[in-house]
Amino acid sequence: MIEGVLHCSHAACQREFPILDGIPLIIADLRRYVSDNILAMVGRRDMTELTESLLGDCCGPGSTFDQLRQQLSFYAWDHYADLDPQESMDDPRPGSMLRCLDAGRQLAQPIVSGPMLDVGCSVGRGTFALAEQTTELVLGIDLNFGMLRLAAEVLRTGTVRYPRRRVGVVYECRQFSASFPNTANVDFWACDATALPFPDNRFSLAVSMNVLDCVANPIGLLNSIARVLHRDGKGLLTCPYDWSPAATPLESWLGGHSQRSPSAGASEAVLHTLLAPCSNSPPVAGLELIAEQSHLPWHVRLHDRSTMNYLVHLLVAQPVVSENPSSRWDR
Numbered sequence: 001m002i003e004g005v006l007h008c009s010h011a012a013c014q015r016e017f018p019i020l021d022g023i024p025l026i027i028a029d030l031r032r033y034v035s036d037n038i039l040a041m042v043g044r045r046d047m048t049e050l051t052e053s054l055l056g057d058c059c060g061p062g063s064t065f066d067q068l069r070q071q072l073s074f075y076a077w078d079h080y081a082d083l084d085p086q087e088s089m090d091d092p093r094p095g096s097m098l099r100c101l102d103a104g105r106q107l108a109q110p111i112v113s114g115p116m117l118d119v120g121c122s123v124g125r126g127t128f129a130l131a132e133q134t135t136e137l138v139l140g141i142d143l144n145f146g147m148l149r150l151a152a153e154v155l156r157t158g159t160v161r162y163p164r165r166r167v168g169v170v171y172e173c174r175q176f177s178a179s180f181p182n183t184a185n186v187d188f189w190a191c192d193a194t195a196l197p198f199p200d201n202r203f204s205l206a207v208s209m210n211v212l213d214c215v216a217n218p219i220g221l222l223n224s225i226a227r228v229l230h231r232d233g234k235g236l237l238t239c240p241y242d243w244s245p246a247a248t249p250l251e252s253w254l255g256g257h258s259q260r261s262p263s264a265g266a267s268e269a270v271l272h273t274l275l276a277p278c279s280n281s282p283p284v285a286g287l288e289l290i291a292e293q294s295h296l297p298w299h300v301r302l303h304d305r306s307t308m309n310y311l312v313h314l315l316v317a318q319p320v321v322s323e324n325p326s327s328r329w330d331r
C-alpha cells in the first residue's frame with residue numbers, strides 16, 4: 001500500500017495514522033511528528049541535479065535542506081555504495097554497518113526463527129540484510145522520514161538514488177540498482193524506538209545499530225527492545241557512545257559524565273551494570289548481556305576529503321524472564 005490511512009476502530013481511540021509513500025506513520029504524537037518532518041514529507045524526489053544544486057546554494061550550509069541531504073549522503077553511502085558501479089572501493093570503504101551487523105549475528109548464534117526488527121534502520125540496508133537469511137517478516141523502523149523514504153524506494157523500485165556529498169553544499173546524484181532476496185517480507189514503518197507499537201514477545205531478533213546514543217531515553221530504548229523480544233530472542237546493539245545533548249539530555253547519558261562514580265564515567269561499565277542481573281532484583285534494562293566485542297571500526301564519510309572514524313561497542317543481550325513465566329522483570 002503506497003498511500004492510505006490506518007484507523008483504530010477502538011471506540012475510545014478512533015485515531016488515524018497515515019501511510020505516506022508506503023510508510024505507515026505509527027507515532028503517538030503524530031501532529032508534532034508531521035510538523036517536524038514536513039519538509040522531508042512534501043519534498044520532491046524528482047528534481048534534476050541542476051535545480052537541486054541551485055536550491056542547495058540558496059538554502060546554504062546548516063539549512064534543513066542541507067541537513068536532509070547530508071544525512072542521506074552519510075547513510076546511503078555506508079549502506080549501499082558497495083553496489084554503486086561508479087564508487088571507488090579504496091579507503092574509506094563503505095559497509096561499516098553491514099560488517100558490524102555480520103559480526104553481531106555471528107556472536108548472537110543461535111538465533112531462533114521468527115520476525116525480526118531493525119530499530120533505527122535509517123536507509124534500510126540492515127533490514128534487507130536481515131531478510132536475506134530468513135523467510136520470516138523483517139521490519140525496519142526509524143523516525144527520520146527522509147531516510148525511511150529512501151529505504152521504501154529501494155524496496156519498491158530496486159533502485160538507490162541519493163545525493164553524495166562532494167564538498168560544502170556540492171552533491172552529485174548517484175543512482176544504481178540494488179536488488180535483494182525475500183523483499184516481500186520486508187517493510188519500513190515510522191515508529192519511535194522507545195515506544196515500539198508492537199505486542200510483547202513478538203520478535204526473535206532486534207537489531208539496533210548506533211541508536212542508543214541518538215535517543216532521548218536510552219534506558220527506555222533497552223526496555224522497549226526487551227519487551228518486544230520473544231523470551232528466546234536476542235537483542236544486538238552497537239554504540240560508539242558519542243553522547244550529545246542535542247539527542248540525549250546529559251542526565252540520561254549512560255556514562256560520559258560522573259567521573260567520580262564507580263564506573264568512572266565509562267559507558268561500557270554503565271552498560272555492564274545495567275545489563276547484569278543483581279540478586280533479588282531485575283536488571284534495569286530488562287536485558288542480560290551474553291556476549292560482546294569491545295572495539296569494532298566504523299567509518300562515516302562526511303565528504304570527499306573527510307571521514308569520521310569510530311570504534312563501536314557491540315553487545316548481544318537476551319531478555320530476562322522472571323521465575324513466573326507469565327511475567328517479565330521489566331513489567
Ligand SMILES: C[S@@+](CC[C@H](N)C(=O)[O-])C[C@H]1O[C@@H](n2cnc3c(N)ncnc32)[C@H](O)[C@@H]1O
Nearest residue numbers: 097120121122142143144192193209210211214
Ligand atoms: C546513527 S544513525 C544509525 C542508523 C543505522 N542503524 C546504521 O547503523 O547505519 C541513528 C538512527 O536512529 C534513528 N533514531 C533516532 N532516534 C530514534 C527514535 N526515537 N526512534 C526510531 N529511530 C530513531 C535516526 O533517525 C537514525 O536513522
